[in-house]
Amino acid sequence: xxxxxxxxxxxxxxxxxxxxxxxxxxxxxxxxxxxxxxxxxxxxxxxxxxxxxxxxxxxxxxxxxxxxxxxxxxxxxxxxxxxxxxxxxxxxxxxxxxxxxxxxxxxxxxxxxxxxxxxxxxxxxxxxxxxxxxxxxxxxxxxxxxxxxxxxxxxxxxxxxxxxxxxxxxxxxxxxxxxxxxxxxxxxxxxxxxxxxxxxxxxxxxxxxxxxxxxxxxxxxxxxxxxxxxxxxxxxxxxxxxxxxxxxxxxxxxxxxxxxxxxxxxxxxxxxxxxxxxxxxxxxxxxxxxxxxxxxxxxxxxxxxxxxxxxxxxxxxxxxxxxxxxxxxx
Amino acid sequence: xxxxxxxxxxxxxxxxxxxxxxxxxxxxxxxxxxxxxxxxxxxxxxxxxxxxxxxxxxxxxxxxxxxxxxxxxxxxxxxxxxxxxxxxxxxxxxxxxxxxxxxxxxxxxxxxxxxxxxxxxxxxxxxxxxxxxxxxxxxxxxxxxxxxxxxxxxxxxxxxxxxxxxxxxxxxxxxxxxxxxxxxxxxxxxxxxxxxxxxxxxxxxxxxxxxxxxxxxxxxxxxxxxxxxxxxxxxxxxxxxxxxxxxxxxxxxxxxxxxxxxxxxxxxxxxxxxxxxxxxxxxxxxxxxxxxxxxxxxxxxxxxxxxxxxxxxxxxxxxxxxxxxxxxxx
DNA sequence: CTGAAAGCGCTTACAG
DNA sequence: CTGAAAGCGCTTACAG
Numbered sequence: 001x002x003x004x005x006x007x008x009x010x011x012x013x014x015x016x017x018x019x020x021x022x023x024x025x026x027x028x029x030x031x032x033x034x035x036x037x038x039x040x041x042x043x044x045x046x047x048x049x050x051x052x053x054x055x056x057x058x059x060x061x062x063x064x065x066x067x068x069x070x071x072x073x074x075x076x077x078x079x080x081x082x083x084x085x086x087x088x089x090x091x092x093x094x095x096x097x098x099x100x101x102x103x104x105x106x107x108x109x110x111x112x113x114x115x116x117x118x119x120x121x122x123x124x125x126x127x128x129x130x131x132x133x134x135x136x137x138x139x140x141x142x143x144x145x146x147x148x149x150x151x152x153x154x155x156x157x158x159x160x161x162x163x164x165x166x167x168x169x170x171x172x173x174x175x176x177x178x179x180x181x182x183x184x185x186x187x188x189x190x191x192x193x194x195x196x197x198x199x200x201x202x203x204x205x206x207x208x209x210x211x212x213x214x215x216x217x218x219x220x221x222x223x224x225x226x227x228x229x230x231x232x233x234x235x236x237x238x239x240x241x242x243x244x245x246x247x248x249x250x251x252x253x254x255x256x257x258x259x260x261x262x263x264x265x266x267x268x269x270x271x272x273x274x275x276x277x278x279x280x281x282x283x284x285x286x287x288x289x290x291x292x293x294x295x296x297x298x299x300x301x302x303x304x305x306x307x308x309x310x311x312x313x314x315x316x317x318x319x320x321x322x323x324x325x326x327x328x329x330x
Numbered sequence: 331x332x333x334x335x336x337x338x339x340x341x342x343x344x345x346x347x348x349x350x351x352x353x354x355x356x357x358x359x360x361x362x363x364x365x366x367x368x369x370x371x372x373x374x375x376x377x378x379x380x381x382x383x384x385x386x387x388x389x390x391x392x393x394x395x396x397x398x399x400x401x402x403x404x405x406x407x408x409x410x411x412x413x414x415x416x417x418x419x420x421x422x423x424x425x426x427x428x429x430x431x432x433x434x435x436x437x438x439x440x441x442x443x444x445x446x447x448x449x450x451x452x453x454x455x456x457x458x459x460x461x462x463x464x465x466x467x468x469x470x471x472x473x474x475x476x477x478x479x480x481x482x483x484x485x486x487x488x489x490x491x492x493x494x495x496x497x498x499x500x501x502x503x504x505x506x507x508x509x510x511x512x513x514x515x516x517x518x519x520x521x522x523x524x525x526x527x528x529x530x531x532x533x534x535x536x537x538x539x540x541x542x543x544x545x546x547x548x549x550x551x552x553x554x555x556x557x558x559x560x561x562x563x564x565x566x567x568x569x570x571x572x573x574x575x576x577x578x579x580x581x582x583x584x585x586x587x588x589x590x591x592x593x594x595x596x597x598x599x600x601x602x603x604x605x606x607x608x609x610x611x612x613x614x615x616x617x618x619x620x621x622x623x624x625x626x627x628x629x630x631x632x633x634x635x636x637x638x639x640x641x642x643x644x645x646x647x648x649x650x651x652x653x654x655x656x657x658x659x660x
Numbered sequence: 661c662t663g664a665a666a667g668c669g670c671t672t673a674c675a676g
Numbered sequence: 677c678t679g680a681a682a683g684c685g686c687t688t689a690c691a692g
Binding site for chain 2: 677679681686
């Protein structure tokens with residue numbers, strides 16, 4: 001166990017702990033000779049500051065907490081990777097907290113904040129209700145929303161409606177007369193926005209929405225963003241629409257299921273998915289690319305900025321998803 | 331910002347902070363009336379203890395740190411998911427720390443421990459050298475190794491050699507006369523063990539190792555556990571071995587690459603992979619299943635046990651990978 | 661440039 | 677059952 005404290009160093013160097021603290025914190029001016037001595041004995045004693053003592057004295061924790069719905073999901077993972085990389089060497093630490101599906105997101109977040117564990121929060125795909133957000137706001141901590149938007153907080157997101165619009169438009173331009181959609185659960189905000197984008201594209205092509213071409217899962221597992229709902233949706237649409245000739249799918253995971261369904265059903269229709277997680281590449285999925293990694297990195301930047309200069313200005317970054325065309329592997 | 335401290339509560343209740351602390355910590359005996367009063371005013375003041383103050387007083391952080399090589403990897407993610415779920419409601423917190431590929435694992439870990447941020451560590455696939463491990467041991471913190479083994483610490487792992495043996499044996503029994511192997515980089519301990527298992531199975535079938543059937547990548551990216559090395563390996567083996575009729579691949583990710591190679595090359599040979607990450611199911615990969623989620627959960631159990639009763643006994647859990655047979659999607 | 665001292669919020673023997 | 681007090685390791689005005 002590493003025991004050395006600034007008291008040990010102070011004694012060894014014949015100075016006060018205040019001086020030791022000063023050299024360790026770089027900022028203040030200290031006699032060069034003293035500084036050298038302190039530094040070297042600290043080094044040789046294998047000293048490193050106890051973070052909680054610092055927290056205690058400072059009243060802050062230098063830790064950010066990221067709250068994600070489910071960690072075991074490629075979508076979140078790629079965002080997390082961006083955050084992990086960006087936080088490095090900033091002096092801040094990242095604490096990942098995973099809210100169980102059942103748990104009330106708002107409560108979990110508040111409990112977390114109250115405990116004083118973190119002095120900044122990133123909420124990924126939280127989509128809290130306005131009351132929860134107001135409550136959060138009152139606590140006064142820096143918060144950044146990712147894959148979500150609310151005027152109260154900084155946010156980083158993609159334009160889901162626009163992405164869905166582009167995807168659908170692409171399918172139409174490729175000659176699609178009967179372009180269908182497979183969507184995740186209505187409860188998901190991004191899913192709803194993507195449905196809207198799809199409808200807008202159909203209508204702006206001068207057509208009517210054909211309800212028979214719209215499949216919205218009612219599976220609640222992972223809000224319907226699963227391979228299973230994609231499979232079921234595609235099966236359903238293929239069976240009921242012999243003329244189906246285009247498919248917009250609200251996520252890559254679902255797209256994989258849809259791909260299987262097409263194969264099993266024996267009919268392939270052009271498909272555009274959403275997200276562009278790593279797996280999309282493996283399957284050769286054509287999809288709307290979200291810069292997940294960059295979004296994560298940007299969230300950290302915003303948080304650091306916010307926790308250093310307490311400005312009240314809000315920054316909202318909205319990316320435009322980009323179409324990535326690939327050849328499906330089967 | 332939530333400001334209330336035990337001083338506020340004490341004042342409001344007309345008792346000392348010691349008493350407040352006692353009721354808040356359940357353990358000690360306090361007059362019921364006092365207890366009620368304290369509890370209710372704490373509740374209504376929205377009080378919750380500042381963790382760092384507790385840490386400071388206790389000398390411990392109630393936090394575990396998990397150290398993973400790369401977080402953006404399904405293999406690690408599934409282990410992490412098990413840990414996240416298991417840590418819930420234990421009073422401990424999980425802090426995930428991601429060592430960059432270049433960084434020296436041992437140093438990163440030591441720095442982490444020294445800072446006093448955590449009072450327990452899980453190292454996933456660290457495979458540190460013995461000197462590093464000795465150093466760690468000296469620091470005296472509870473450590474659990476996952477996907478790794480060393481007599482100095484508790485560990486949870488799979489028998490890689492045995493798994494590779496079974497996989498290869500299966501391919502031989504299916505009629506494989508020329509069963510090849512595609513392996514990740516030699517630097518990876520599990521890769522080496524799996525190569526050994528493969529060789530043992532070949533030899534125990536009374537055959538000689540044919541070096542022409544052994545492909546070990548020298549790509550260092552993710553230790554060679556990538557789709558790319560699988561693709562290259564399969565291409566190489568297919569080209570040079572017209573009689574290739576079985577393929578053991580050291581991971582699912584590589585298996586996906588190999589699958590693509592077979593398709594592109596126009597020849598399909600029976601294949602068994604390793605890990606059974608979620609994606610394996612999507613691709614219909616036949617593979618050796620590792621109970622990743624359970625391994626994560628178990629690591630947390632071990633850590634909690636160790637940090638509560640400082641026993642010196644070591645627990646080593648070694649799972650036997652189980653063959654999962656699936657139909658490839660193409 | 662440097663030291664003595666107060667303070668961060670909580671816990672825990674030690675008395676009573 | 678309860679209070680006064682010391683202590684956890686560090687930071688930071690305040691004097692000098």
